[in-house]
Structures are given as C-alpha cells and as structure tokens.
Amino acid sequence: MLAWRNLSRDPIRLLLSVAGVAVSIVLILLLVGYRSGIYAQASAYLDHASGSALVAERGVADFFGTTSTLEPRVVEQVASLPGVAAAVPIVTQFVVFEEHGRKDGMFLVGYDPEKGGGPWRLAAGREPATDEEIVLDGVAAGQHGIGLGDRIRILDRDLAVVGLSEDTTFWSGSMAFARIGALETLLRAPGLRSFLLVTPTPGASLPSLTTAVSSLGADLVPKSTLIANDRRLLARVYDAPIGLMVAIAFVIGILVVGLVIYTSTVERRREYGALKAIGAGNRALYRVVATQALIAALLGAGSGAVLAVVGERALMAWRPQFRVEIDAATVAVVLASSLLMAAIASLVPARALAGLEPAEVLRS
DSSP states (O other): OHHHHHHHTSHHHHHHHHHHHHHHHHHHHHHHHHHHHHHHHHHHHHHHSSSSEEEEETTOOOSSSSOOOOOHHHHHHHHTSTTEEEEEEEEEEEEEEEETTEEEEEEEEEEBTTTBOSOSOEEEEOOOSSTTEEEEEHHHHHHHTOOTTOEEEETTEEEEEEEEESSOEETTEEEEEEEHHHHHHHTTOTTOOOEEEEEEOTTOOHHHHHHHHHHTTEEEEEHHHHHHHHHHHHHHHHHHHHHHHHHHHHHHHHHHHHHHHHHHHHHTHHHHHHHHHTTOOHHHHHHHHHHHHHHHHHHHHHHHHHHHHHHHHHHHHHOTTSOOOOOHHHHHHHHHHHHHHHHHHTHHHHHHHHTOOHHHHHHO
16 A cells, blocks of 8 residues: 555654654543543542432532531431431531641541441441541552551541541542541531431432422532532633643644654655656545555554553552543544544645646656
C-alpha cells in the first residue's frame, strides 16, 4: 500500500509521530480518568450508605459542600412517618487533621454501629466500640505513619485508632469514622444530627414522603440528587482546567501527525506529480494522505491507550489518594477521537497536493 510505504521509508519519523500521538492520548486518558476518579471519590460514601434518600436541613442540596443540622424533633418524627422503613442518623463535620507536622483535610462521620452509616470496608481492625475510638482511612494512616492502636488528636481530644478503612480517601483529604457520641463531644453539641439516611418502605410514595418531611421543617433529598449536586460543585473547580489540558493534548496530537504527513508529502512532490500526470485524481491522492495520517494516529492511539492503563496503575500505586478511573467507554471515545485527529491533520497536506501541477513538478 502506497500510504504505508511512504510512512515506512523513514522509520524514525514514523516512530516520532506515533510517540507524539501516544503521549497526547496518554495525557487525555489520564486527565479524563482523574476527573472520573474525583467524581467516584465524591460519591463513594453515598454509593455505599443505606437508604435511597437523605433528610437534611432545609436548603441543603449537597453532601460534602455544606453543613446540615437537624432539630432533635425532626430526627424523632421522621422515623415514625408512614412510608419510612428506616432512618439512620449520622453526624458529619470537616476538620483539619495534623500529625507529624503534616496537615490534611478529614471528613468525620459519626454513626451508630448498630444502625449503620459507617465504613463499608475495613482493610484492618474493627469498628469503634466506644466514644474514644476511631477508624481512619488506610491511605491517610500510611501517609502519616499511623497504625492500629496509635492515638491521634482530633480537635482537642485523643482517640485510639482501632480500624483502617478502604476506598475512603479523596482529592482533598480522607474520611474517618467514629461513634455519634464521639462527635457530639468533639463538637460540643449534644444531640447533634446532620442527616438521616432514609429507606422508604416498598411501594411508598416519595412525593408524599417529601411533603411529610417538609412539614417538619426539613428536606428529603434523593441520594442521586445529592451526588449530582456534589459533582456539579466539583465541576466548577476541575472541569475547566482539565478540559483545557485535554484540548491542548488533542491539538498537540494533530500538530505532530500533521507535521509528519506534510513533510512526507512535500518530500515526495515529484512522485505525486507523476501520479497526477498519469491520470491520478486529487481524490485518490487525498486518500493516500488521509490513510497515512490515519495509520500514524491509530498506531499512536493504540500505544497511548496501553501506556495510559499502565500509567493509571503506577499512579494509583504511587499516590493512592489520586484515584484514576479509565474505563472501556472512555478508551473507545478517545480512540474514536484519533480518527478526527487524523482527518484534521491531513487537511494541510491535502491542500498542498491540490495545488500541485504535474508539469511543473516534472520540469524541476
């Protein structure tokens, strides 16, 4: 095939073009995967918590971004509402944790181990049995050199670490779990409750339940709505810079392929001129150039996808708090985008062929 012969005549140039595309694809996949990882971390607690809706203070529309405080009467009355199978209370509070001279954010969750709302997976240890105990995220504990049995200071109290949880780290810190009584003491707020994890009875009308909760002075919000709102909150911070970097990586891939194909086309002007002289039309020559660009782009995209998966695992092993999720759908979309990359990259070389005069080339 003419397109492949043209590319393979200069293996170094072909290798450089494939490497350039591969680097751009790696960057795109890692950036998109990091964005997906941030969203997954943000919804991890609600994804694993019981119930399908939360009762929150009126006006609270997200889980991580705001503080919710429920009145004691609301906590008592929601549990007895018709259509409520279970209402699990939790207390949440974001604090700054410092150990060994290093500061990190920590999202504290107070829960009742008998009712639920605590860590969904333990890597080691057990859940708190007293108000003097706490479960830390395993990644955060490792970064701070904290092990089971160690005592750490949260706000103005020392708590014993009795468990290490998994999948509870996120972009700006980690989650930690203690009994509700521990958080009441830490925050000096007896009876404090932030949310209720509500499980409706089978067949219960959610609109009716929402109206009943509203009459008590609180809001019933579906978990899916809270997750979507948390993601929208993160999107304001992350989507614009990540989108810009993805666009830059895509443009770099176009430029690399375009430059290589344009240089190859110009160097073979005489050959293309000869083809035109014997009757080859512009369409046939365009097809050759486009095929060259497609080969370079697909080889680079395929190599980049493999390297991105390797990079994902290496990054997660090196910095587990930076979660990267590269799924098959994302890879498919990025590989398909390499076709667009090839099409755009072939435009300039194709224009050079369009203006090529066979007689002029053959005379030179």
